[in-house]
Amino acid sequence: MYLIELEKKGDERGFFARTFCIEEFKNHGIQFVPIQSNMSSSTHKGTLRGLHYQIETEEAKLVRCPRGSIFDVVIDLRKNSESYLKISCNEISSSTNQILYIPPGCAHGFQTLEDNTEVNYLVTAFFSPANERGIRYDDPTFNISWPMQIHTISEKDKSFRDYES
Structure with missing residues (x-):
């Protein structure tokens, strides 16, 4: 990450700022060819989305927050990785001018820190409902300290099970 x-x-x-350059990524050993661009918009601060990942059709993501701010969480689920099951938390906002690269094989989620927050993602694989998986936001394995009370979360995200390696 x-x-x-x-x-x-x-x-x-x-x-003016460049938000993606395939040559710069290649120079750092990152293979990232986006095939889809997604956007989420959350009305209320405290909205939680995730923690999502896909199996078989694993996707890398490039995440940017052009409006508002988020507390972003990535969990490395790559069993052969030095950072397997490690968590990375970052605050990304419209004022920080940062983009987060998330490699394939990681779970991703975020909580909005402001009302009317937008998040854009470039992804390297098409969404596959059959391969979609998730980890419950309060899974004791990871003990994530979300920065505020959860205002809104989907039923699907609430119903994810604890992670089983």
Whole structure:
């Protein structure tokens, strides 16, 4: 997982920043070819989405928060990884100019920290309902400290089971 700082080039109009460059990713050993772009919009702060992942059709993600802010959580589920079952938490917002790269094989979720928050994701695999899996947000294996009380969560996300390795 990488937290990428955007290089802003500013002038009297504002700024310009590149949000993705396949050559830069290749130079860092990252194979990322986006095939789909997704967006979520959450009305209320405290909304929780996740923790989602796919099996067989694992997807890498490039996550950006162009409006509002999120507490973003990634869990490494790659059994051969040095960081297997480790958690990474980051606050990403419209003001930080950061993008989060999440490799394939990781669970991902976030909680909105402001009303009317939008999140954009580029992904490397098509969504496959048959391969969709999830981890319950309060799974004691991971003991995630969400920063605020959960205001809204889908029934599907609430019904995920504890993680079984």
